Amino acid sequence: MxxxxxxxxxxxxxKSSALTAAQLPLRSPAQNHRKKVMSEFxxxxxxxxxxxxxxxxxxxxxxxxxxxxxxxVRALLPDAxxxxxxxxxxxxxCGQLKCLDSRGFFSGIIPxxxxxxxxxxxxxxxxxxxxxxxxxxxxxxxxxMDAWLLAEGTHQRPYETLGAHGATIDGVSGxxxxxxxxxxxxxxxxxxxNFWDGRRHPMxxxxxxxxxxxxxxGAVNGQLYKYEIVDLHGQMRIKADPxxxxxxxxxxxxxxxxxxxxxxxxxxxxxxxxxxxxPISIYEVHLGSWRRHTDNNFWLSYxxxxxxxxxxxxxxxxxxxxxxxxxxHPFDGSWGYQPLGMYAPTRRFGTRDEFRxxxxxxxxxxxxxxxDWVPGHxxxxxxxLAKFDGTELYEHSDPREGYHQDWNTLIYNFGRRxxxxxxxxxxxxxxxxxxxDGLRVDAVASMIYRDYSRKAGEWIPNHLGGRExxxxxxxxxxxxxxxxxxxxxxxxxxxxxxxxxxxxRPIENEGLGFWFKWNLGWMHDTLDYxxxxxxxxxYHHNLMTFGMAYNYSENFVLPLSHDEVVHGKRSIxxxxxxxxxxxxxxxxxxxxxxxxxPGKKLQFMGNEFAQGREWNHDVSLDWHLLEGDDNWHHGVQxxxxxxxxxxxxxxxxxxxxxxxxxxxxxxxxxxxxSVFVFVRRDxxxxxxxxxxxxxxVTRQDYRFGVNQAGGWREVLNTDQHDYHGSDVRNxxxxxxxxxxxxxxxxxxxLTLPPLSTxxxxxxxx
Numbered sequence: 227m228x229x230x231x232x233x234x235x236x237x238x239x240x241k242s243s244a245l246t247a248a249q250l251p252l253r254s255p256a257q258n259h260r261k262k263v264m265s266e267f268x269x270x271x272x273x274x275x276x277x278x279x280x281x282x283x284x285x286x287x288x289x290x291x292x293x294x295x296x297x298x299v300r301a302l303l304p305d306a307x308x309x310x311x312x313x314x315x316x317x318x319x320c321g322q323l324k325c326l327d328s329r330g331f332f333s334g335i336i337p338x339x340x341x342x343x344x345x346x347x348x349x350x351x352x353x354x355x356x357x358x359x360x361x362x363x364x365x366x367x368x369x370x371m372d373a374w375l376l377a378e379g380t381h382q383r384p385y386e387t388l389g390a391h392g393a394t395i396d397g398v399s400g401x402x403x404x405x406x407x408x409x410x411x412x413x414x415x416x417x418x419x420n421f422w423d424g425r426r427h428p429m430x431x432x433x434x435x436x437x438x439x440x441x442x443x444g445a446v447n448g449q450l451y452k453y454e455i456v457d458l459h460g461q462m463r464i465k466a467d468p469x470x471x472x473x474x475x476x477x478x479x480x481x482x483x484x485x486x487x488x489x490x491x492x493x494x495x496x497x498x499x500x501x502x503x504x505p506i507s508i509y510e511v512h513l514g515s516w517r518r519h520t521d522n523n524f525w526l527s528y529x530x531x532x533x534x535x536x537x538x539x540x541x542x543x544x545x546x547x548x549x550x551x552x553x554x555h556p557f558d559g560s561w562g563y564q565p566l567g568m569y570a571p572t573r574r575f576g577t578r579d580e581f582r583x584x585x586x587x588x589x590x591x592x593x594x595x596x597x598d599w600v601p602g603h604x605x606x607x608x609x610x611l612a613k614f615d616g617t618e619l620y621e622h623s624d625p626r627e628g629y630h631q632d633w634n635t636l637i638y639n640f641g642r643r644x645x646x647x648x649x650x651x652x653x654x655x656x657x658x659x660x661x662x663d664g665l666r667v668d669a670v671a672s673m674i675y676r677d678y679s680r681k682a683g684e685w686i687p688n689h690l691g692g693r694e695x696x697x698x699x700x701x702x703x704x705x706x707x708x709x710x711x712x713x714x715x716x717x718x719x720x721x722x723x724x725x726x727x728x729x730x731r732p733i734e735n736e737g738l739g740f741w742f743k744w745n746l747g748w749m750h751d752t753l754d755y756x757x758x759x760x761x762x763x764x765y766h767h768n769l770m771t772f773g774m775a776y777n778y779s780e781n782f783v784l785p786l787s788h789d790e791v792v793h794g795k796r797s798i799x800x801x802x803x804x805x806x807x808x809x810x811x812x813x814x815x816x817x818x819x820x821x822x823x824p825g826k827k828l829q830f831m832g833n834e835f836a837q838g839r840e841w842n843h844d845v846s847l848d849w850h851l852l853e854g855d856d857n858w859h860h861g862v863q864x865x866x867x868x869x870x871x872x873x874x875x876x877x878x879x880x881x882x883x884x885x886x887x888x889x890x891x892x893x894x895x896x897x898x899x900s901v902f903v904f905v906r907r908d909x910x911x912x913x914x915x916x917x918x919x920x921x922x923v924t925r926q927d928y929r930f931g932v933n934q935a936g937g938w939r940e941v942l943n944t945d946q947h948d949y950h951g952s953d954v955r956n957x958x959x960x961x962x963x964x965x966x967x968x969x970x971x972x973x974x975x976l977t978l979p980p981l982s983t984x985x986x987x988x989x990x991x
Contacts, residue, residue, distance in 0.1 A: 268287050273326065273327050276288075276331065276425065277302070277304075277327070277330075279412060279424045279425055279454070280411070281412060285362055285430050288301060289301075289360060289362030289363050290345065290360075296335045296336065296340070297342070298335050299321075299323060299360075301347060301362070303330045303347075307351070308350035309322065309323040309325075309332045309347055309349050309350070310348040311345050311348075312346045314345055315344060320336050321334050344397075345360065345363060346360070347359075347360050359398045359444065360443075361400075361443060364396065366430065366432065367439045367440075367441055368387060369387075373435055376647070381651065382654065383655075383658075384651040385486065385569060385655050386486065388406065389403075389467055389569070390403050390445075390451065390470070390485075391486065392446070393441065395441055399444070399446075401446070401483050402440070402441045403441075403451070405439075405453050406435075406437050407437075407438055407619070408436025409615040409617045409619070410456060410616065412455070413429045413455050413456075414454040415452075416453070416454045417450050417480075418451070424454035427440055446483065449483050450480040450481065450483075451467070451482075452479075453465045453466075457615050463608070464609065465609060465614060466481050466566070466567070466609050468568070468569075468620075468648065469648075471484050472577065472578045473573060475573040476554075476555075481570075487582055492657075492714075494715075496589065496663055496715065497715025499545060499663075500663060500717045503881045504545075506827065507543065507826070507828075507874070508545070508546040508596065508783070508827065508828040508829070509539050509544040509831065510550070510785075510829065510831060511548065511831050512561055513549060513550070513574075515841070515843045515845060515847065516535060516831050517535070520846075523845060525575055526575065527580065528581050529576065531584055532588075536593065539588075539591075540593060541867070542870060543866075543868075543870025543873075544593070544829075545593065545594065546595070546663070547593055547596070548596040548597075549597050552571050552575075552597065553566075553568050553569075553570065553571070553600070555605075556605065558843065558844070560605075561788070563600055563668060564603070564604065564605040565604065582661070595661070595663050596663060597664075598665075599653060599656070599667050599668065600668045601652070602669045602670075602698075603633060603636060604621075604636055604638070605635050606634075620642075621637060622637060626686050631680065632672075640700070646704070650705040653705050653718075654712055657712075657713040657716050658712065662716075663716055665718050666718075667702070667719065667720050668721055670720045671722050673695060674695055674702070674726060675724070675726075676694065699738065703733045703739050705718075706739030710739070719741065719743065723746045741781060742781045742783045742826060743780045743782055744783050744828075745780075745825055746785070748825070749784065749790070751769040751770070751772055753790070753798075753801060754766070754769055755920075756920075757801045757803060758803065759803045764899075764900055767895075767900070770902060771891075777889070781883075782825040782826070782883075784820055784823060784827055786798055786828065786833055787828060787830050788841060791832070791841045792840055796840060797832070797838055797840055799813050799837065804922070806858070811944075811951060811952075811981035813836055815919070815920060815944050817866060817944065818869065818944040818985070819916070819918050819983050821872075821879070822879060822985060825883055827873070831847060834862070834866040834867075835851060835852060835859045835860075835866075836859050861950030861951070864948055864949060865949045872942050872985065876914055876985075877909075878907050879906050881909060882908060882909065887907060888906060889904060889907070890905045892904055892931060892968060893930045900919065900921045901917070901918065901928065902918045903915065903916065905932075913933065913987075915938065915986040916983065916984075917976065917984050917986070918983040919983075920981065921981070923980055924952075927975050927976075927977070928977070928978045929965070929967050929974065929975045930973060930974060931968035932970060932972060933970065936961065937960065937961045937962075937988070937989040938962070938974060938986040938987065939987055939989050940955065940957075940984055940985070940986055941985050942984065943979065943984045944979075944984070945979035945980065945984075951979065952979060952980065956976050956984070960975070962974055
């Protein structure tokens with residue numbers, strides 16, 4: 227083959243032959259059949275289809291093949307002028323490939339060789355020779371067990387197989403790509419490694435799986451890529467990788483090769499901190515607006531957040547940080563709740579590995595990290611999941627099932643096993659590969675009800691005629707069960723706004739299997755009470771007591787979340803009635819009540835220092851309120867810090883949150899005075915008495931019955947001077963009197979400060 231043809235030849239030099247069925251252009255490989263022994267050359271239509279990017283089965287043409295004429299190598303190398311086949315083992319030239327098409331299709335018979343062998347291609351581009359490995363000499367990539375599990379939709383870790391993974395195959399380093407697109411007519415991987423040219427790396431179709439795969443030699447970490455898809459209808463689509471582990475900063479949308487991060491073992495202390503009988507106080511954070519650079523309003527990086535946010539959370543006494551979704555998302559104003567990069571932390575604040583370092587820093591400080599997770603819906607951006615292969619692959623085709631009217635988003639088709647596998651695998655990915663300690667699952671009600679926010683005729687009943695989304699329910703149960711087994715000690719928390727039964731009950735008892743549920747009923751009732759002028763509160767006393775009527779139906783978290791400080795709802799402080807003094811006093815009293823009431827705690831950032839305006843995701847919190855002289859905002863901040871530390875110190879406040887033995891009303895019916903008194907209790911019977919006075923009136927000698935005789939000491943008073951209250955106190959130890967009250971033989975007489983909550987502990991005899 228010495229002195230072989232250069233790329234000046236034309237089709238006139240080819241030997242035409244009939245195409246096999248597998249070589250027909252513009253057909254899905256699922257419709258075709260392959261033959262091991264091939265004709266001498268593919269014909270003009272096949273080559274044209276390859277260059278047009280319309281050829282469905284590139285492996286049937288490209289690479290090394292046994293043909294009737296002998297061992298033949300074919301390659302599509304646009305702009306190449308000369309190509310030689312090099313035997314990898316010896317480094318010797320075996321033969322030169324002839325140019326059969328001036329656009330860059332090369333082919334040649336290897337003389338004196340009958341058996342397949344490892345080879346490389348020496349390619350001359352613009353006068354410069356490059357030695358490359360041919361992607362089309364490698365066999366199928368997916369292991370049999372992975373293929374089986376992916377086909378079943380039961381692969382616990384689909385992210386270990388799908389997506390982009392660095393690999394060394396047959397001694398060659400590169401990246402293996404795999405993407406699910408069963409109805410596509412052709413899929414190519416395009417990126418920095420091939421000039422974003424869809425002709426260069428069309429992928430192999432595994433028709434039994436609906437998955438396209440390809441090993442690209444020389445593709446390395448840090449390079450960008452996408453999938454170029456000719457969809458079912460012949461339309462070209464350029465898609466980001468659903469399994470991308472890192473992505474470009476918006477508005478760019480390419481995926482980045484970076485490989486899987488190593489696993490993070492969940493240490494015993496982190497497991498213990500998630501326990502039902504442990505103090506859990508969560509600081510909910512939107513990383514983009516907690517604090518910004520003052521000079522240019524730019525975000526803090528993951529590194530800067532680790533240096534500033536984590537010490538603040540630790541000082542304030544919170545046990546957990548909950549992050550609004552950090553999955554890559556195209557629109558800042560969605561706050562991350564319309565994600566398209568489910569496997570990629572957003573690049574807004576840094577790299578994937580810098581985010582992992584942020585989590586590690588939190589763990590080092592003794593703080594667990596929860597992540598808001600959104601498996602219910604996704605936006606319809608062209609580069610994302612919508613009509614991924616020309617069909618409604620991830621979403622439902624009928625808008626009555628597949629379109630969220632409230633958010634203009636698409637709803638996942640949970641009944642499709644590959645889709646539910648994609649999502650359940652994602653849940654495990656964050657816990658196992660990043661060390662996330664738990665997931666707060668967004669908008670569960672919208673997932674489990676087909677008629678969520680829909681009128682009659684706008685939704686489709688399930689096959690039993692009901693309104694429940696049985697497939698979504700099965701998905702949630704499966705995911706919770708998987709996490710409980712694979713990452714023991716982790717938790718899931720449901721944002722579920724209805725009375726769906728058993729959200730936090732075991733799956734074997736027909737529950738959904740969540741660990742905790744946000745108590746949105748408690749939140750709405752108590753905020754409705756607190757916004758009332760105190761003179762009217764006597765008529766709505768039940769708003770503060772009703773929560774105990776259903777308290778043990780679920781394992782509750784008491785949330786004052788981001789949703790309560792946006793869209794015209796006003797800040798928590800601004801909902802309080804009265805003048806400035808009364809607003810702050812009401813807020814402090816409410817916080818004292820909240821931290822003592824049964825249930826774990828959650829506060830959105832800014833609530834802890836009584837930010838006066840609504841949250842704005844485009845700017846920093848109003849940290850300037852804490853500048854200058856000590857003021858009411860400092861007082862609230864100190865109170866929240868002391869509430870957290872006291873809450874963590876006293877076991878009665880958390881140990882029996884979900885056990886009726888842990889709570890008892892002492893005064894529940896004092897409507898006229900808007901006073902409430904209850905007891906919190908631990909397993910050993912130790913008690914803390916909590917007294918709230920929700921009027922601006924100081925109540926002298928207020929008597930109520932107690933269970934335990936002896937001396938009681940005030941350990942927290944939301945009206946004290948440190949918090950900028952009026953400092954009405956019960957300074958000395960108050961002893962019980964043998965005076966019957968409220969059905970008990972002994973009682974206490976206290977001074978109740980105006981608009982306040984006080985905590986009392988019993989002094990040892």
